[in-house]
Amino acid sequence: MMKKVLLMLALAASISGAAYASPQTSFKKGETEVNVGMWDSSAHSNGYKSDGEWNFLGGLTYGINDRWAAQYQYTGLHTDHTNGNMNEINALYSLHPQVAAFAGWNRIAMKDFPSGVFGSSDTTNNIAQLGIVARQPVNDVVDVYAKGAVGTESTSMWEAGVNLAVDKNVDLNAGYHYLNTRGDDDHNVSYKGFMAGLSYRFGGSDAAAFTETEDKNYDFEEDTAPSTVTIQPSAGKADPVDVPADTPVKAPENDYYFNSIHFKSDSAAIDDAQKVNLEAFIKKAKETGHTFKLVGRADATGSADYNKDLSARRIESVKQYAVDHGVDASKLVAMVKGAEDGSGAEGRRVDIFEHK
Numbered sequence: 001m002m003k004k005v006l007l008m009l010a011l012a013a014s015i016s017g018a019a020y021a022s023p024q025t026s027f028k029k030g031e032t033e034v035n036v037g038m039w040d041s042s043a044h045s046n047g048y049k050s051d052g053e054w055n056f057l058g059g060l061t062y063g064i065n066d067r068w069a070a071q072y073q074y075t076g077l078h079t080d081h082t083n084g085n086m087n088e089i090n091a092l093y094s095l096h097p098q099v100a101a102f103a104g105w106n107r108i109a110m111k112d113f114p115s116g117v118f119g120s121s122d123t124t125n126n127i128a129q130l131g132i133v134a135r136q137p138v139n140d141v142v143d144v145y146a147k148g149a150v151g152t153e154s155t156s157m158w159e160a161g162v163n164l165a166v167d168k169n170v171d172l173n174a175g176y177h178y179l180n181t182r183g184d185d186d187h188n189v190s191y192k193g194f195m196a197g198l199s200y201r202f203g204g205s206d207a208a209a210f211t212e213t214e215d216k217n218y219d220f221e222e223d224t225a226p227s228t229v230t231i232q233p234s235a236g237k238a239d240p241v242d243v244p245a246d247t248p249v250k251a252p253e254n255d256y257y258f259n260s261i262h263f264k265s266d267s268a269a270i271d272d273a274q275k276v277n278l279e280a281f282i283k284k285a286k287e288t289g290h291t292f293k294l295v296g297r298a299d300a301t302g303s304a305d306y307n308k309d310l311s312a313r314r315i316e317s318v319k320q321y322a323v324d325h326g327v328d329a330s331k332l333v334a335m336v337k338g339a340e341d342g343s344g345a346e347g348r349r350v351d352i353f354e355h356k
Helices: 002-013 272-288 304-324
Strands: 032-045 048-063 068-076 083-096 099-111 123-137 142-151 155-167 170-182 188-202 228-231 241-244 255-262 291-298 332-339 349-355
Touching: 032 068, 032 170, 048 188, 083 123, 099 170, 123 155, 123 170, 155 188, 255 272, 272 304, 272 349, 291 304, 304 332, 304 349
Parallel strands: 291 332
Antiparallel strands: 032 048, 032 188, 048 068, 068 083, 083 099, 099 123, 123 142, 142 155, 155 170, 170 188, 228 241, 255 349, 291 349
């Protein structure tokens, strides 16, 4: 079984894509995710074991807004000698782009067990459950995830695995699933086995994102208190003009891309590997005295509001580093862009433009 799982992941690894993953921990309003897969489930109870058999599993997740989603999940519980299924209806809430909590109702039907295993050949549990799911990016195309829940009828379940992005909206996933629930007053029944599947997302849209006004060379917003920016026109054309830093300015000259500072996923901390770019920027800023525009960006993970805040924090990290190393704060102009469609690691950055 493990060889089959590894083969699926190796196949997907040959296809590049963006960093998306399931199970979902962040949502878009109107977006639907479809999950389909198989798992090799075996059953255990009171010394009895029924070997694994391939079962269908699948479900739908629908984004109500950028925080809430509704979900239906079906899991087959057939083994060599028993039958059954599990049906879940959950409400999910995104606590963080990589963490979501869920609560709902779970109906577990177990059939065709020997009567001596837990007192009856068939039993059904109706369960109220609470759980959490978390994922952690390994790189731009691979995430690891863990999911756990507890519920009534002495029920617990957990799942852990890896997701591999085929493209922006398609993932392959593989992992291990475990379920334990009440059989009778004295004995529980457990199901466990490896699983593999496919996830596909479609539809949906982000909340309205902040966008730059195209007819302005300077269009920005800054969380810090306004300062004064000096705009220096070409020699002989006009005197320098001082304007508040939070006021859009029609720049008399052009902006030129200088370099970019990249960040790790969901982080605004300056990475040591990026300090060489920062030092080059600081040297240029101190030598020229020019105004520099810091354009903050995020990848497509998370809500529009969260990405806007993360982009602003990244700008502030770059700005503070530069100021700490002798750059005049009044020469640094911030512009928050948030997320860009289709951006992966390249989206997690602050672009630096020199105004000259």
